[in-house]
Amino acid sequence: MNHIGPYLLNRIRAREGAIEIWEGQDTVTGTPVLVYRPLEGAAPSFRIQGTLNWQGREDDAWIAELPFGAVPLAQLQGEVSPHELTAWTRRLLGSLLEMKAQGLEHGRLDAERLWVKGDEVWIEGVGLPVPVRAADEAALVEALREAAGDTWPGWPFHRVMERLAEGAVDLREAAEYLADPRSLSELEALAEDAEEESEAPLEPPETGTVRVLGRPETPPAPVEGAEPPEPSAPAPPSEPPAPEPAPQEAPLFPPEPDRAPAPPATGGAVEEGDAGVRVEPRPTDPSRVVRIDEVSEPAFEVIEPRGAEAAGDRRWLWRAGALVLVVLLAVAVVWWKGRAPASGATEGYAVEFRVEPPDGRAELVLLDAPEASQLVRGRVLAIIPGKVYFDAPGVYRIQIRAEGYLPQEKLLNVPPSARTVTVRLGP
DSSP: OEEETTEEEEEEEEEETTEEEEEEEETTTOOEEEEEESOOSOOOOOOOTTBOOEEEEETTEEEEEOOTTOEEGGGGTTOOOHHHHHHHHHHHHHHHHHHHHTTOOOOOOOTTSEEEETTEEEEOOTTOSOOOOSOHHHHHHHHHHHHHGGGTTTSTTHHHHHHHHHTSSOHHHHHHHHHOTTSTHHHHHHHHHHHHHHHSOOSSOOOSOOOOOOOOSSOOOOOTTSOOOOOOOOOOOSSOOOOOOOSOOSOSSOOOTTSOOOOOSSOSOEEETTTTEEEOOOOOOGGGOOOTTOOSSOSSOOOOOHHHHHHHHHHHHHHHHHHHHHHHHHHHHHHHHHHSOOTTTTTOEEEEEEEESTTOOEEEEEEEOOTTOOOOTTSEEEEESEEEEESSOEEEEEEEEOTTSOOEEEEEEESOSSSEEEEEOOO
């Protein structure tokens, strides 16, 4: 392993011409760093939000500090949500605006030069003395499209970003659009919809007056094919109406013995059809008239037979037994589900670790983990080679310890793109 001052150099990430970009670590604080060498002169001293600012110079190298848990955007290709894409784009447009204000241009933006963690994003390598390869606006859009993958067409802001890459809108207009989505093209679309709605005829048309509809003096002309209106009922004859009979047809009390009941007011017989069948009216039986003070409830206690009571008790026992069986069955189902959890729920995410040389052994110590993880920090996680299980997805910071070798820290993205992680022991 290489050393430069207090920094341990792990591996080369990329090369920019003659400049090598190394992933390293501060051996004092454990902070991950990026080391660029060889470079002459002092590192730039600007401070721009959303960029990896330079920490200083060490021998012939410039040092940039990485936030804990940050990973290159290229590692999340195809796993980016629209919310994360929107948050990163807003921050990146603000950083590019601030860079333009200071006369800086990156010139080599891609998904490997953008580091993300949650909703935060940082541009790496701003101020390096390297030739410009592509305009920052077009390169930024291409990096975001590569990270979004198949979800790019469904992202609501992809059109304005494509217009930014084409030069149809400038950087500030795109930043204002993402800050206020109701502006620019969406407001124009809303205005066009409003114009179309105003041109469409309204039914009924508004005239500005209120019409009061009254009864027409003359009836409207009949429509052909329609049924004629029913004629109004003729006026009643001028003869005086006959006195209406009393509504009470049966007396409340039985008549005197020497007085016969009055005959009904209507005719004594009803003729039905042409057959001439006579239906005599049913005489009213005074003995069946219910008096006002008569009580409808019986004056004696009703006693049901014993057989009916026993049958009701048996029906109640059957229902209670069925209810108890249903409850017991539900309790058994709940207990069985709690007793047999889903397979793989306790294992989590498995990562296969290999060690080279094959007879080597090492310890994995967990230094940092995502918020959702319940693993204890600072303890030995596993002995490798073998499978190691992580309980939550995200970025883990682990330390690899082996007898006779310096400890080495590594950022591990779970689940990784490749299920096997190889640890090489040696210089």
